[in-house]
Amino acid sequence: MAEADVNEEVAALLRRADQRYTTGRRRVVDVLENSGGPITITQILAADGSLSQSSVYRNLTILEEVGAVTRIVTGDDFTRYELAEHLTEHHHHLICSDCGEVTDFSLDDSTESMLDSAFHQAAQANGFTATAHRLDLFGTCGNCA
Amino acid sequence: MAEADVNEEVAALLRRADQRYTTGRRRVVDVLENSGGPITITQILAADGSLSQSSVYRNLTILEEVGAVTRIVTGDDFTRYELAEHLTEHHHHLICSDCGEVTDFSLDDSTESMLDSAFHQAAQANGFTATAHRLDLFGTCGNCA
DNA sequence: ACGCGGAACGAGAATCGTTTTCATTCCCGG
DNA sequence: CCGGGAATGAAAACGATTCTCGTTCCGCGT
Numbered sequence: 001m002a003e004a005d006v007n008e009e010v011a012a013l014l015r016r017a018d019q020r021y022t023t024g025r026r027r028v029v030d031v032l033e034n035s036g037g038p039i040t041i042t043q044i045l046a047a048d049g050s051l052s053q054s055s056v057y058r059n060l061t062i063l064e065e066v067g068a069v070t071r072i073v074t075g076d077d078f079t080r081y082e083l084a085e086h087l088t089e090h091h092h093h094l095i096c097s098d099c100g101e102v103t104d105f106s107l108d109d110s111t112e113s114m115l116d117s118a119f120h121q122a123a124q125a126n127g128f129t130a131t132a133h134r135l136d137l138f139g140t141c142g143n144c145a
Numbered sequence: 146m147a148e149a150d151v152n153e154e155v156a157a158l159l160r161r162a163d164q165r166y167t168t169g170r171r172r173v174v175d176v177l178e179n180s181g182g183p184i185t186i187t188q189i190l191a192a193d194g195s196l197s198q199s200s201v202y203r204n205l206t207i208l209e210e211v212g213a214v215t216r217i218v219t220g221d222d223f224t225r226y227e228l229a230e231h232l233t234e235h236h237h238h239l240i241c242s243d244c245g246e247v248t249d250f251s252l253d254d255s256t257e258s259m260l261d262s263a264f265h266q267a268a269q270a271n272g273f274t275a276t277a278h279r280l281d282l283f284g285t286c287g288n289c290a
Numbered sequence: 291a292c293g294c295g296g297a298a299c300g301a302g303a304a305t306c307g308t309t310t311t312c313a314t315t316c317c318c319g320g
Numbered sequence: 321c322c323g324g325g326a327a328t329g330a331a332a333a334c335g336a337t338t339c340t341c342g343t344t345c346c347g348c349g350t
């Protein structure tokens with residue numbers, strides 16, 4: 001999705017929740033857009049020095065509530081954030097157990113659709129209503145090998 | 146796996162790392178064994194009042210290091226623990242976004258093996274060495290619906 | 291049996307990522 | 321141009337987890 005479209009879509013999501021698309025929020029979205037995978041608060045602050053920590057935390061919470069951003073927990077000590085899937089593309093994560101970095105990857109369509117139906121079936125069998133799934137690979141990234 | 150076998154296997158794992166299978170550690174393993182899914186420290190303490198918080202934290206760390214226990218982060222504020230997969234069976238998690246509870250579920254063998262090869266391929270394409278994967282469904286459990 | 295030495299324990303203090311507070315600044319609607 | 325609620329920033333508070341430290345336990349050699 002083009003940058004302009006992302007901004008427009010985020011603006012719409014915020015408006016729908018009676019929230020403003022302020023400069024700070026826009027800067028956060030811009031940082032997330034230019035980072036090939038989920039990143040930490042620290043990384044966001046480092047990427048744009050004009051942001052203040054508390055506002056970034058607060059704004060990420062709001063952006064998550066309106067559905068513009070997704071919160072990712074990997075197992076290391078830091079929560080990471082990425083743009084919501086409908087603003088990017090469906091993908092999964094390679095998580096390096098060594099350095100903690102997260103990079104995106106995709107599966108081919110036929111695998112994905114197979115997964116979907118398997119999930120649907122499994123959820124149903126457990127009286128569970130599934131709204132999303134998470135699929136990550138853990139291991140060692142090229143850098144750390 | 147039968148309870149006796151689990152204990153034996155855990156004992157072996159600990160011994161291999163020059164660690165003792167103390168009463169406290171055994172109690173933790175017992176609690177994990179009798180709980181159809183990953184549970185929090187608080188739940189462990191509630192399930193066995195004779196355990197002390199700091200020791201449970203410490204022992205779970207050790208049990209994880211020797212490969213007897215796996216740490217699970219779901220997105221809510223609590224880390225959960227379960228017996229390692231080779232002490233139970235391969236499975237995935239249904240995570241209730243509402244109450245936070247986690248329950249196990251399985252996919253059929255053909256789906257699993259398809260996934261494995263898809264993962265292998267994706268990891269390789271990214272210069273990544275995959276050692277494990279995580280596959281969870283988020284949604285609403287029967288109770289919270 | 292006994293005693294030694296290191297492992298494990300328990301209670302509380304410390305840590306640190308995250309959340310909240312509160313006074314100030316900004317921005318929209320009238 | 322003003323008033324009032326929203327957003328901000330700095331700093332304090334919070335809370336799950338980790339660390340500290342004195343005590344207790346356990347395996348082993350004598």
